[in-house]
Amino acid sequence: xxxxxxxxxxxxQGVLFTGKFLAYEGLIEEKEVTWLPSYGPEMxxxxxxxxxxxxxxxxxxPLVTAPNVLIAMNxxxxxxxxxAVTPGGMLFYDSSLIDEKIEREDIKAFGVPATQxxxxxxxxxxxxxxxxxxxxxxxxxxxxxxxxxxxxKVVSARKRDLLExxxxxxxxxxxx
Numbered sequence: 530x531x532x533x534x535x536x537x538x539x540x541x542q543g544v545l546f547t548g549k550f551l552a553y554e555g556l557i558e559e560k561e562v563t564w565l566p567s568y569g570p571e572m573x574x575x576x577x578x579x580x581x582x583x584x585x586x587x588x589x590x591p592l593v594t595a596p597n598v599l600i601a602m603n604x605x606x607x608x609x610x611x612x613a614v615t616p617g618g619m620l621f622y623d624s625s626l627i628d629e630k631i632e633r634e635d636i637k638a639f640g641v642p643a644t645q646x647x648x649x650x651x652x653x654x655x656x657x658x659x660x661x662x663x664x665x666x667x668x669x670x671x672x673x674x675x676x677x678x679x680x681x682k683v684v685s686a687r688k689r690d691l692l693e694x695x696x697x698x699x700x701x702x703x704x705x
Contacts, residue, residue: 530584530585531582531583531584531585531586531588532582532583532584532597532598532668532670533580533582533593533595533596533597533598533615534548534551534580534581534582534583534593534596534597534598534599534600535578535579535580535581535593535596535598535599535600535610535613536548536551536578536579536580536581536599536600536602537576537577537578537579537599537600537601537602537603537606537609537610538576538577538578538600538601538602538603538606538623538657539576539577539602539603540568540576540577542602542603542656542657543602543654543655543656543657543658544568544577544578544579544600544602544657545566545568545577545579546657546683547579547600547657547658547660547661548564548566548579548580548581549564549579549683550661550679550680550683551564551581551583551661552564552581552583553679553682553683554583554671554675554676554679555581555583555671557675557678557679557682558671558672558675560583560584560585561582561583561584561585561586561587561588562581562582562583562584562588563580563581563582563588563591564579564580564581564591565579565580565581565591565592565593566578566579567579567580576605576606578606578610580592580593580596581593583670594613595613595614595615596610596613596614596615596618597614597615597617597618597619598614598618598619598620598621598664598668599611599613599614599618599619599620599621600621600622600657600660600661600664601620601621601622601623601627602622602623602626602643602656602657602660603623603626603627604626604627604628604629606622607620607622607627607629607631611631611633612633614633614636615636616635616636617635617636618636618637619636619637619638619639619664619667619668620633620636620637620638620639621638621639621641621660621663621664621667622638622639622640622641622660623641623642623643623644623656623660624640624641624642624643625642625643625644625645625646625656626644627640637667639663639667641659641660641663641702641705643656643657643659643660643702644656646659646701647659647698650697650698650701652691652694652697652698655691655694655695655698656698658695658698658699658702659698659699659701659702659705660702661698661699661702662698662699662700662701662702662703662704662705663702663703663705664702665699665702665703666702666703666705673703676696676699677696680692680695680696
């Protein structure tokens with residue numbers, strides 16, 4: 530099985546970190562993985578996206594042009610990539626920031642008020658992890674018991690104080 534994931538948003542929304550998490554999760558579960566970040570020179574505040582492929586088989590190319598799964602953290606991301614999601618695919622979007630209704634009936638769309646939930650919980654920079662928790666719940670692509678191991682790998686020593694908050698944010702998304 531191969532899952533093509535595209536994560537998109539503004540710099541500073543944790544797009545690349547979310548992709549890194551998914552890639553490490555795949556590695557821990559002994560899958561074939563690619564992680565391909567793409568961002569503009571603005572970094573924070575500029576647009577960015579990240580392609581992740583997780584597969585049981587070798588991966589020929591790291592490019593994701595037709596994602597099975599799309600995480601859209603802002604309106605420009607929905608506008609640009611929602612039409613590329615394959616029929617039967619899934620779209621996870623931050624409904625706190627995206628007002629438009631997803632019109633496609635051939636995909637499953639999950640609006641997650643992640644930015645509002647994160648702000649209300651006191652960790653406004655972790656909306657991406659709430660959306661990630663919802664993705665993990667709906668796709669069932671990873672075993673919940675590997676979450677802690679993955680976070681240990683991807684949360685840098687400089688941000689170790691956010692480790693437990695990341696766990697909490699993922700749990701919040703999984704409970705939606």
